[in-house]
Amino acid sequence: MKTLQKVSILFLSTLIFTACSNDDDNPLPVNEEEVITTLTATLTPVGGGATITLQTRDLDGDGPNPPVVTVSGPLAVNTTYSGNLILLNETESPAELINVEIEEEDEDHQFFFQASNGIATFNYVDFDGNGDPVGLAFTLTTTATPGSGNITITLRHELNKGAGGVSEGDITNAGGETDIQAVFAVTVQ
Amino acid sequence: MKYYVLIVACCLVNMSFSQNCKSKFFGEVHDFHNGTPIVGAVIYIETLDKYTTTDFNGKFSMDNLCDGKITIVVSHIACDTKRLNLHINGDTYYEVNLEHHIEELDEIRVEGSTITKLTKTSQETLLKSDAIERFSAFSLGDALKQISGVSSINTGNSIVKPVINGLHSSRIIVMTNGVRLQDQEWGIEHAPNIDLNTAGSINVIKGANALAYGGDAIGGVIVLKPSTISLKDSLYGKTIVSGQTNGRGYSLNSSLTKTYQKGWYVAAQASMKGFGDFEAPDYSLTNTGLNSKGLSFNSGYKTFEQGFNVYYSYINNEIGILKSSHIGNIEDLVNAINNQQPLVVDDFSYDINAPRQDVTHHIIKADFYKRFKKFGRLEVQYDFQNNQRFEYDIRVGDDRDKPAIDLTLKTHSVRTSLKLDSKSKIAYEFGVNAVLQNNFANPDTGVRRLIPDYNKFDAGIFSLAMLRLNENTNFDFGIRYDYNRIDAKKFYITSRWIERGYDEDFGDIVIDDFGTQLLTNPVLEYHNVSASAGISHKLNDKHSVIFNYGLSNRAPNPSELFSDGLHHSAARIELGDLRIQQETSNRVSGTYQYGNNSLLINLEAFYNHINDYIFLAPTGVEQTIRGAFPVWGYEQTNAALYGIDLTANYEFNTQWSFNHKSSFIRGRDLSQNQALIDMPSFKTVNILGYSNEKWLNFNSELQSEFVLRQDNFPDNNYEVFIPTTEELVLVDVSTPPPAYHLMHFQSDITLNLSPKTDLNIGLNVTNIFNISYREYLNRLRYFADDLGRNIMLQLKLNY
Numbered sequence: 006m007k008t009l010q011k012v013s014i015l016f017l018s019t020l021i022f023t024a025c026s027n028d029d030d031n032p033l034p035v036n037e038e039e040v041i042t043t044l045t046a047t048l049t050p051v052g053g054g055a056t057i058t059l060q061t062r063d064l065d066g067d068g069p070n071p072p073v074v075t076v077s078g079p080l081a082v083n084t085t086y087s088g089n090l091i092l093l094n095e096t097e098s099p100a101e102l103i104n105v106e107i108e109e110e111d112e113d114h115q116f117f118f119q120a121s122n123g124i125a126t127f128n129y130v131d132f133d134g135n136g137d138p139v140g141l142a143f144t145l146t147t148t149a150t151p152g153s154g155n156i157t158i159t160l161r162h163e164l165n166k167g168a169g170g171v172s173e174g175d176i177t178n179a180g181g182e183t184d185i186q187a188v189f190a191v192t193v194q
Numbered sequence: 195m196k197y198y199v200l201i202v203a204c205c206l207v208n209m210s211f212s213q214n215c216k217s218k219f220f221g222e223v224h225d226f227h228n229g230t231p232i233v234g235a236v237i238y239i240e241t242l243d244k245y246t247t248t249d250f251n252g253k254f255s256m257d258n259l260c261d262g263k264i265t266i267v268v269s270h271i272a273c274d275t276k277r278l279n280l281h282i283n284g285d286t287y288y289e290v291n292l293e294h295h296i297e298e299l300d301e302i303r304v305e306g307s308t309i310t311k312l313t314k315t316s317q318e319t320l321l322k323s324d325a326i327e328r329f330s331a332f333s334l335g336d337a338l339k340q341i342s343g344v345s346s347i348n349t350g351n352s353i354v355k356p357v358i359n360g361l362h363s364s365r366i367i368v369m370t371n372g373v374r375l376q377d378q379e380w381g382i383e384h385a386p387n388i389d390l391n392t393a394g395s396i397n398v399i400k401g402a403n404a405l406a407y408g409g410d411a412i413g414g415v416i417v418l419k420p421s422t423i424s425l426k427d428s429l430y431g432k433t434i435v436s437g438q439t440n441g442r443g444y445s446l447n448s449s450l451t452k453t454y455q456k457g458w459y460v461a462a463q464a465s466m467k468g469f470g471d472f473e474a475p476d477y478s479l480t481n482t483g484l485n486s487k488g489l490s491f492n493s494g495y496k497t498f499e500q501g502f503n504v505y506y507s508y509i510n511n512e513i514g515i516l517k518s519s520h521i522g523n524i525e526d527l528v529n530a531i532n533n534q535q536p537l538v539v540d541d542f543s544y545d546i547n548a549p550r551q552d553v554t555h556h557i558i559k560a561d562f563y564k565r566f567k568k569f570g571r572l573e574v575q576y577d578f579q580n581n582q583r584f585e586y587d588i589r590v591g592d593d594r595d596k597p598a599i600d601l602t603l604k605t606h607s608v609r610t611s612l613k614l615d616s617k618s619k620i621a622y623e624f625g626v627n628a629v630l631q632n633n634f635a636n637p638d639t640g641v642r643r644l645i646p647d648y649n650k651f652d653a654g655i656f657s658l659a660m661l662r663l664n665e666n667t668n669f670d671f672g673i674r675y676d677y678n679r680i681d682a683k684k685f686y687i688t689s690r691w692i693e694r695g696y697d698e699d700f701g702d703i704v705i706d707d708f709g710t711q712l713l714t715n716p717v718l719e720y721h722n723v724s725a726s727a728g729i730s731h732k733l734n735d736k737h738s739v740i741f742n743y744g745l746s747n748r749a750p751n752p753s754e755l756f757s758d759g760l761h762h763s764a765a766r767i768e769l770g771d772l773r774i775q776q777e778t779s780n781r782v783s784g785t786y787q788y789g790n791n792s793l794l795i796n797l798e799a800f801y802n803h804i805n806d807y808i809f810l811a812p813t814g815v816e817q818t819i820r821g822a823f824p825v826w827g828y829e830q831t832n833a834a835l836y837g838i839d840l841t842a843n844y845e846f847n848t849q850w851s852f853n854h855k856s857s858f859i860r861g862r863d864l865s866q867n868q869a870l871i872d873m874p875s876f877k878t879v880n881i882l883g884y885s886n887e888k889w890l891n892f893n894s895e896l897q898s899e900f901v902l903r904q905d906n907f908p909d910n911n912y913e914v915f916i917p918t919t920e921e922l923v924l925v926d927v928s929t930p931p932p933a934y935h936l937m938h939f940q941s942d943i944t945l946n947l948s949p950k951t952d953l954n955i956g957l958n959v960t961n962i963f964n965i966s967y968r969e970y971l972n973r974l975r976y977f978a979d980d981l982g983r984n985i986m987l988q989l990k991l992n993y
């Protein structure tokens with residue numbers, strides 16, 4: 006019987022194991038550093054005229070809200086636009102300019118431009134140290150015939166710039182990882 | 195020898211001083227467990243070379259002894275021999291308690307899948323050291339696949355998670371040297387942080403019938419134990435070295451053990467592995483290298499009556515993940531699936547770059563046990579585990595070398611159990627345990643936390659009864675209650691909080707508002723009851739049967755509750771749900787065993803009905819700046835899993851043998867009347883073995899492994915618009931890969947270098963014909979083929 010008592014005491018003592026106190030310090034929020042919330046393409050007609058902006062803005066990142074895509078107006082036919090891209094992380098205040106990172110690591114990044122229904126063609130203006138295109142600056146030339154279609158801007162990183170057609174702007178063999186894929190419905194008139 | 199000299203010296207000293215040589219030495223020998231007298235025990239006075247035996251009442255006596263110290267050895271068939279130093283001073287009475295080996299009422303364990311040993315009542319298989327050492331260079335998951343009904347779910351070839359009867363991760367408990375492994379086991383890419391080389395034996399118990407370990411093991415329990423320590427003065431060790439062609443790597447494991455007759459022991463073990471890129475038959479699997487380091491230390495004191503054990507283990511795994519599997523959006527996934535080979539194939543390299551994992555796990559344990567005469571055995575244990583997981587993604591800019599995931603999981607646990615085994619027909623075991631766990635997600639990653647910071651408290655209490663109805667029939671019954679409480683601090687993106695409807699159901703748990711993010715404090719509690727009952731019956735010398743039933747409840751894990759974000763290699767958004775409740779499994783199983791001199795058969799069947807089975811299902815598509823992503827959310831359904839596992843072994847003669855293993859399983863979602871995802875397909879393994887002792891203990895095996903295509907799968911394919919090609923494309927994430935057939939060969943010889951040293955040389959060839967194949971349960975099957983031929987040479991030195 007004594008044994009039973011001893012055992013019970015040992016047994017119960019482990020039951021009295023109590024939870025430690027919670028530390029009440031709340032965790033700090035994480036503002037995603039690599040998030041790109043906003044892509045703005047500014048298209049300025051080379052010979053003068055109305056500047057057009059294409060923008061996609063997704064303030065909740067991977068959250069449920071879809072990006073807000075805006076196209077400021079129609080493009081003019083048979084016109085060459087000088088284009089540049091601004092990428093922002095607007096979850097931070099002030100907004101972080103992502104262009105800086107891309108310029109620093111331009112050999113690992115490339116934008117691709119595509120237009121459906123043949124409404125426009127594109128040329129790269131900026132190049133990395135190896136002479137391969139980057140695409141933060143580009144030109145867009147619209148067709149001579151009015152129409153409408155989609156302009157798709159894609160950013161890939163860790164891609165294979167040496168693969169066939171990639172330096173001409175063909176995404177087919179590029180590989181890598183997609184950071185941005187934005188589709189703008191555009192009218193040429 | 196030293197002791198012998200000492201004893202002789204003692205006797206000489208004693209004799210020179212002793213005058214009285216008329217003393218009587220008498221006493222009784224009892225069974226330690228229940229106090230019954232032991233008849234016919236031999237009492238040998240070593241120092242005087244005199245014998246006597248106990249009578250019908252367990253009594254003995256010897257006359258005309260000189261006063262002084264003597265050493266006696268008490269032995270009895272079916273008992274552990276006991277050696278004692280005594281002092282004779284006049285007539286001396288002594289009571290000896292021997293451990294009578296009725297049956298180790300330890301845990302519910304059956305030896306060998308086909309070795310008929312009808313003392314226990316669950317579906318269980320034991321892997322012995324030979325079967326484990328063969329996999330010294332591989333992982334726990336690889337080694338367990340030898341068991342019929344156990345498969346694995348892989349992320350590449352280095353991250354291998356065991357699957358028992360179709361269930362894995364949180365539905366399986368892994369015990370290592372008495373410690374329940376707490377290593378973020380919820381994730382499919384989180385392999386158990388175990389160095390297989392620390393195990394001397396592994397028991398796999400299918401189903402939730404081992405309630406002493408936990409009530410939530412709906413799939414089963416894996417118990418790893420260090421090699422048994424024998425009580426003799428000895429120093430021994432083992433070194434295993436292997437080199438292999440695939441991965442161009444090595445594996446080294448060495449251990450040294452010192453034991454003392456008095457019960458003290460100390461053992462140390464260390465292992466290292468290093469591999470470069472592995473190879474599929476047609477290409478190199480870029481960035482699949484592996485570096486692993488392990489260390490363990492085991493020491494203590496062990497006698498039948500009492501003992502303690504202190505244990506420390508460390509393991510670090512740095513695992514490269516196939517570079518091509520890291521993708522940014524659906525279009526990348528479509529490209530990967532449509533390409534017949536990985537998009538990135540570089541030359542062989544030992545470098546491990548992002549994506550990669552770097553995981554470190556420490557275990558510290560101390561336990562103590564004591565047996566009380568005619569009562570039972572009490573055990574108390576404390577353990578602490580620290581799991582540090584870093585996952586590195588392909589990142590850019592300043593974040594390039596920063597981990598994307600940095601989680602530290604700390605777990606303290608205490609448990610105590612009491613076994614009452616003084617009666618020969620019935621034994622009881624009671625136990626309580628408490629676990630306190632803290633998870634810390636480092637915000638410095640610059641990536642939103644995958645798993646939030648939390649504190650978790652678990653407490654459990656159980657009671658088991660093991661009844662021996664007669665020579666041929668055993669009955670077990672157990673019941674257990676568990677309480678789980680999780681107190682988390684989690685950030686939600688405000689838009690997600692609203693989309694999930696949490697603002698209505700959980701509005702009161704928001705503790706801070708950061709504009710785009712909300713800090714919440716979910717506190718969730720679960721009460722779980724589990725029970726098990728089993729009966730084993732030996733029909734005659736050849737036939738026996740086991741039936742059992744298990745009820746178990748599993749509370750949702752942090753991933754099922756809190757997941758919230760983009761999963762890169764799957765290109766999908768995965769969402770947990772705070773509303774998820776525990777799942778309940780009712781499993782019935784039956785086993786038939788047949789054994790004669792040459793044929794052994796073990797046939798196991800089970801039906802597992804799981805209410806509120808927690809699983810990931812596609813729920814829709816969301817647009818982001820990277821394009822569209824499918825959303826997969828954790829949901830609950832009623833499910834049924836059922837199957838048959840067969841093992842048969844036939845010995846033609848002493849040299850030739852044939853072994854067959856096959857397993858069949860089906861998983862059904864009963865609510866939606868469709869197949870469950872990720873169920874192992876039908877697999878059959880046939881092995882032809884040849885051994886010849888005369889040829890340096892030559893053993894060889896030719897193995898055929900045939901895996902059928904999984905034809906039962908849910909169709910989770912979806913269509914997505916690919917802007918760059920302006921096409922609507924079907925993303926085929928569901929269709930399983932075709933059937934495959936692989937051949938393997940292994941052989942070994944043993945050289946006796948000296949009476950205490952032997953060298954075993956083994957040659958293993960896997961996938962002899964270099965067949966290209968993909969396995970349904972490999973998460974990287976979309977991106978690359980599985981491993982090609984591997985030739986491995988293994989040297990095993992026992993000394």
